[in-house]
Amino acid sequence: MISLRLADKTITTEKNAFVMGIVNATPDSFWEGSRGGTQMALEQIEQGADIIDLGAESTRPGSHYVSEDEQIKRLIPVLSEIRRHSDIPVSIDTRKYSVMKACLDEGADILNDVSALEDDEKLAGLCAESKIPVILMHKRSTPDVMQNNTEYQDIFKEVDLYLRQRVEHALKQGISSDKIIVDPGIGFGKNMTDNCTLIRRCGQLCDSKYPVLMALSRKTVIGQLCNREIQDRMIGTVAADLIAVMNGATLVRVHDVKEAVDSLNVLKGIGV
Structure with missing residues (x-):
């Protein structure tokens, strides 16, 4: 069993990892199958x-940031409606204080910040x-230009160092280590080889x-490995997620929840 402490409760799963379902309240996320709202x-x-990850700002390569007001306009109706039906933990994919504050007031539980607390x-x-x-x-940089520079001397060392620095910043700001x-x-300013290393x-x-x-x-790396377009990358994603979980990941963020849950149940049942 693995667990995650939220503000007022602890969630657990018997699977090898939590499954975080992606719901993009955007018109321009990189795969149209992820665009939706409460029903999705x-x-x-x-x-x-186990968790719903709700976002209102696409971070696909080439995308541009969305204003805080527009994010709130997109997010709050969906989040409010989710809360009418379920107490499932909801993660908010944002880089901005005002957006997260508004979502916390509506019952959000987790911050998913692609800027690692740098942007606000x-x-x-x-x-x-x-x-x-x-x-x-x-x-690296912002989504509109992040794929312009994908060269690293040592991808693992550089990503690891950055995350250590951001963890240290979070701790100094009073965020508990167990949070x-x-x-x-993956895919943010990285090439296929480096993504595979990570x-x-x-x-x-x-x-x-x-x-x-x-x-x-x-993501693109799945397409590169399988030679498949976005709509045909589900099986490749499941395989990559299982490899990641077998190598230590404890949360997987997915579009295809049912398939992710089934594959993790098989992994657990076999005893890997």
Whole structure:
């Protein structure tokens, strides 16, 4: 059994990893199958999601940031409706204090910050005060230009060092060590070879002191490995997620919840 402490409760799963279902309240996320709202979230809950990850700002390569007001406009109606039906933990994919504050007031539970608390200096204090878990992700630059520079001397060493620095920042801002999750940022300013290295070694990040989230679902690296377009990358994603979990990941962020749950149940049943 693995567990994760939220602000006011602890969630657990008998699987080898938590399944986080992706719901993008955006018109431009990289796969149109992830675009949706309350109904998509409720379907994912029915399929066995442990957490819903709700976002209103696409971070696909080439995308541009969305204003805080627009994010709130997109997120709050969906989150409010989810809360009418379920108490499932909801993660908010945002980099901004005002967006997270509005979502906390509507019952959100987790911050998923692709900027690892760099883009808004007030956000860390809000998370510390609220006692919520924080996902810190590695990326280079901004999504519109991040794939222009994918060269590293040592990908694991550089990503690991960055995450250690952001963890240290979070701790200094008062975020408890048991509320920190790290994410190597697959596809964010990285090439296929480096993405594969991070998948293999994900459990070693930060000396294995913190839970690791892997967000691989239908990404370019899966397409490169399978020679498949986005709509045909589900099986490749399931395989990559299982490899990541077998190498130490404890959360997987996915579009295809039912398949992720089934594969993790098989992994557990076999006893790997």
